[in-house]
Amino acid sequence: MNTRSASPYEPLPGRVGHVAGIESLTLDGYRHYFGFDHRSDLVVSPLIDDPAAMAAFAAAHLRQSDGPRDRAYWAALVADAVDGSALADDDGEREFTTDGLRTELPEPGGHLLYLLDAATDLDPATDLPADLARACERLDRAGPEDDDFADTVDDCLETVAVHGPLHHPDEWTVARGYLTAAIATLPGNWGLLFTPLAEGLTRIP
Incomplete structure (x- = not known):
């Protein structure tokens, strides 16, 4: 039996044939x-x-x-x-909603961050800006090469959400740096969901 059917959508690079x-x-x-x-x-x-x-x-x-x-x-x-x-x-x-994505930071540890991590082609150890790694060092937190880096991002997002980016510039460097870099590596049309978030990040001081 032929199980293959014509689809107008192209598969994501390197993600064909998965059990899903x-x-x-x-x-x-x-x-x-x-x-x-x-x-x-x-x-x-x-x-x-x-x-x-x-x-x-x-x-x-x-x-x-x-x-x-x-x-x-x-x-x-x-x-x-x-x-x-x-x-x-x-x-x-x-x-x-597009407006919500533009105006609200992702919830630390929430579903939106999980989807971003699952969709992105980002390699935190090599693809993040140098100022982010330096900010992690100043904060004495796990950096991009560490297994616990996701916890650092979550904590930085929570701090910025509560206190604002101006009072915690290192935390904001980590949160914004990770989100911006991850969104830039999204495959296919996943920008439909995350481009509004990237636009919102540019509007926050």
Whole structure:
């Protein structure tokens, strides 16, 4: 049986053939679907706003543990992704607005940061600006080459959210530096979700 179906969406570079499920989010009230490799915490498709197109993409480029499956199989998983998620317990975590992304920093440890980390091609050890590493040293916190760097980003974001960037410039250097660099390496059309956040970062002193 031929399980591959024509899809108008190109796969993300290097992310073809993953064992994956289907997740979804809404942006300004419009639902977008995407493939997600839960074992690797990795986004494995572009954002796709049409259920049939998502099923066709999955049939062509994704698989289940027992191999490829047909479009009808994936269509059922796409439908399930509307009301359920293996990534977020609360539907509100999967709902975003352009205005909110432009005006609010991501919640430390929240779903938006998780998606960014899962989608980005950033290598923190090599792709972050030097001033960020120096700020981590001054703060005596884990730097980009350390396993606990994600905790540093979360703590810096929380400090900036509570006290503002002007009073904590090193924390702001870390938070803004990481977010800006990560967004710049997003594959496919994931900028649909994160470009407003990048725009908002440029407006904060």
